[in-house]
Structure formats: C-alpha cells, structure tokens
Amino acid sequence: DAGVIQSPRHEVTEMGQEVTLRCKPISGHDYLFWYRQTMMRGLELLIYFNNNVPIDDSGMPEDRFSAKMPNASFSTLKIQPSEPRDSAVYFCASSLAGGGTEAFFGQGTRLTVV
Amino acid sequence: SQKIEQNSEALNIQEGKTATLTCNYTNYSPAYLQWYRQDPGRGPVFLLLIRENEKEKRKERLKVTFDTTLKQSLFHITASQPADSATYLCALGGSYIPTFGRGTSLIVHP
Numbered sequence: 001d002a003g004v005i006q007s008p009r010h011e012v013t014e015m016g017q018e019v020t021l022r023c024k025p026i027s028g029h030d031y032l033f034w035y036r037q038t039m040m041r042g043l044e045l046l047i048y049f050n051n052n053v054p055i056d057d058s059g060m061p062e063d064r065f066s067a068k069m070p071n072a073s074f075s076t077l078k079i080q081p082s083e084p085r086d087s088a089v090y091f092c093a094s095s096l097a098g099g100g101t102e103a104f105f106g107q108g109t110r111l112t113v114v
Numbered sequence: 115s116q117k118i119e120q121n122s123e124a125l126n127i128q129e130g131k132t133a134t135l136t137c138n139y140t141n142y143s144p145a146y147l148q149w150y151r152q153d154p155g156r157g158p159v160f161l162l163l164i165r166e167n168e169k170e171k172r173k174e175r176l177k178v179t180f181d182t183t184l185k186q187s188l189f190h191i192t193a194s195q196p197a198d199s200a201t202y203l204c205a206l207g208g209s210y211i212p213t214f215g216r217g218t219s220l221i222v223h224p
Binding site for chain 2: 004033035041042043044045048056091093098099100102103104105106107108
C-alpha cells in the first residue's frame with residue numbers, strides 16, 4: 001500500500017477563497033482523522049470518522065470548516081471562506097481501529113492563506 | 115483542562131549518548147501513551163505504544179517508561195545517532211483517540 005495520500009502538498013490561496021484538501025486513507029482502515037499543526041498550538045485533532053461516519057467534530061474551529069467521507073477510500077476537508085489564520089499544515093491519518101492503534105499519517109498539505 | 119507538556123527547548127546531545135525526552139500530563143488518566151517521530155516536512159511516524167498497566171516497553175534502541183503516579187513518560191534512545199535527529203511527539207489516549215503534545219526537537223551531533 002502507498003500509505004495515506006494527501007493532495008495537494010502545498011496550497012496558496014487568497015483570503016475568502018474556498019479551499020479543499022483531499023485524503024485517501026490506507027485500504028482497510030476503519031478510522032480517518034484530520035489534524036492541523038501549527039507552531040503555536042501543535043497537532044490538533046479537527047475531526048475523525050469511523051467507517052465513513054463522523055464521530056467527533058468538536059475540534060473543528062468554526063462553521064467555515066467542513067469534512068466529508070463519501071466512501072471508505074476518500075475524504076475531504078473544506079474551508080470556506082478561508083482566512084489567514086487558517087494557514088497551517090493539515091494532516092490526514094488513518095488507523096485500523098481505535099484504542100491506541102497505530103495511526104498512519106500522510107505527508108500533509110501546507111496551506112497558506114494570503 | 116487536560117494538559118500535555120513536552121520540553122519546548124531542543125535537546126542537543128553527542129552521538130553515542132543516551133537521549134531522554136519527557137512527557138508530562140495533568141488532569142488526565144490515559145489508558146495508553148504513544149510516541150511518534152516527525153521529520154521536517156513529513157507526517158508523524160508511530161514508534162511505540164505503552165499501556166497504563168505497563169511500566170516499560172523496549173524496541174531496539176528505544177525504551178519508554180510510563181509512571182501513572184508521577185503522570186510522566188520518559189522516552190530513551192540509547193547509542194544515539196545523527197539520524198535520530200527529529201521532533202518526538204507523545205500522544206495520550208483514553209478509549210479511542212489520542213491527544214498529542216507539541217513535541218521536543220532532538221539534535222544529535224556527530
């Protein structure tokens with residue numbers, strides 16, 4: 001397996017524009033996570049899915065953020081409208097199960113909102 | 115509120131020495147603790163997991179301890195090498211999803 005695949009690797013957008021980040025988890029993994037990493041706040045969990053169903057989205061900062069998982073092999077994180085404070089590295093990760101099971105992270109998407 | 119503390123200052127050590135990184139937590143009773151390694155421009159990579167009923171776990175040159183009384187985990191790398199230079203994150207979890215610390219940078223000098 002190629003691991004967790006995220007696209008794009010880098011995204012530069014203007015404030016107010018819509019941004020869509022994409023993730024393909026490892027086949028067979030039941031859990032998918034979206035994280036955001038910044039120097040100030042470290043690695044924060046935004047939302048996670050179990051079997052394509054959103055379980056906990058309490059980490060999503062605002063209504064401007066939304067995430068979907070239409071099937072087991074694809075998820076998106078959308079920011080609309082984007083703001084400069086959304087600039088960060090966004091990671092997608094997947095795992096076979098919960099309860100401390102190893103999480104496999106993608107390479108991340110570095111988002112810059114100008 | 116739950117808090118996970120890792121030393122924000124980089125740890126600089128000489129090649130061949132043992133590196134020891136610390137993860138402290140408060141207002142938390144984790145069922146397990148994980149350690150991840152993160153290289154610049156890449157996602158974290160899982161290294162070790164230790165559960166609350168385990169005192170110590172080893173994997174090759176790595177050793178993790180977990181003291182639920184002190185609310186602390188120590189992460190040791192013996193015979194450190196320049197290739198061990200990276201940021202190391204601890205993550206604490208209850209029933210399902212772990213919460214990450216901000217990580218400590220380790221720099222091993224040749």
